Amino acid sequence: MQLTVASGKGGVGKSSITASLAFLLSKNREIVALDADADTPNLEILLNVKEWTEKKPFEGERVALIDSQKCTGCGICAVHCPYECIYPEDNHYRINEILCEGCNVCSVVCPEENVINFKPAVPGYVKWGMTSYGFPIITAELLPGRPNSGKLVFEAKKKAKQFDCDLLLVDAAAGIGCSVIASINGSDYVIVVVEPTEISLFDAERLLKIVDHFRVKALAIINKSDVNRDFSEKIEILFERKDIEVIGKIPYDRAVVEALIKGKPVVEVFPGSPFSKAIEKIASTLEELL
Helix, strand or coil: CEEEEEECCCCCCHHHHHHHHHHHHCCCCCEEEEECCCCCCCHHHHCCCCCCCEEEEECCEEEEEECCCCCCCCCHHHHHCCCCCEEEECCEEEECCCCCCCCCHHHHHCCCCCCEEEEEECCEEEEEEECCCCCEEEEEEECCCCCCHHHHHHHHHHHHCCCCCCEEEEEEEECCCHHHHHHHCCCCEEEEEECCCHHHHHHHHHHHHHHHHCCCEEEEEEECHHHHHHHHHHHHHHHHHCCCEEEEEECCCHHHHHHHHHCCCHHHHCCCCHHHHHHHHHHHHHHHHC
16 A cells, blocks of 8 residues: 655645654554655654665666767767756866766767767665664655656665555655656555645645546645635635545644654654644544555
8 A cells, every 4th residue: 555645835744744644654554654755855854764774876867978088079069968068178078967867969969989978877876774663764865966856766666665564655755746756656545735825725736637647546634724724624625626535634833843853753742732633633534544
């Protein structure tokens, strides 16, 4: 069973919710947590990973190399490079490996033979370790400026499936990019976290188009629901029309900030807080669904 927590907009509390759900759901079942926010993975902080058991490079791409001894300095490759990553140096040209995406245009337009070749590149890592709560976490970690976040997430999911578990709990990235699509693919349920603002709802509706495309059952959580009660009711009505169940409304709670400072799930350090009480009800609802 795969449960993915996603949000169209960043900063709506998705990772805090995921960490607390992982803490609660792990009490009754074998779970594996997966941080699929490859650009900015931070679930490991909230789930207290002290050290990693394995950190494996993912060779999912290639970058171009220019042989400076054979390059005539004509600059045709630089003119046609769609990523503007080729620049002159002395009497030849060089390639910025951070910007290069291995598209092959440079080698096609180069008038000389065997001047431009390619080498494997590492866009990121897949790492795993044990949380202090007794279940494993797998993290997809993209290096700065590298593409192929979707492929990296798929690789991380392959690693996650090597563990014997009842539930794979995925913390997706915000937005609707490649890593989010890779996260949603294969899910049994996607929880869309939204806050009561026009921007958050707009982005959530864009995300729901991706969820619909993969024919995955969508659920919803309204975070900070009491900040704008009227708009929260509007969101509920809109989701009801889309046949999306709102499984929880979480009030604004200062305890979330305090838990982030401590680097722990809210339900662990502030079990009686409004946030924790709401998450406990959500976890109970999910137990029935899963």
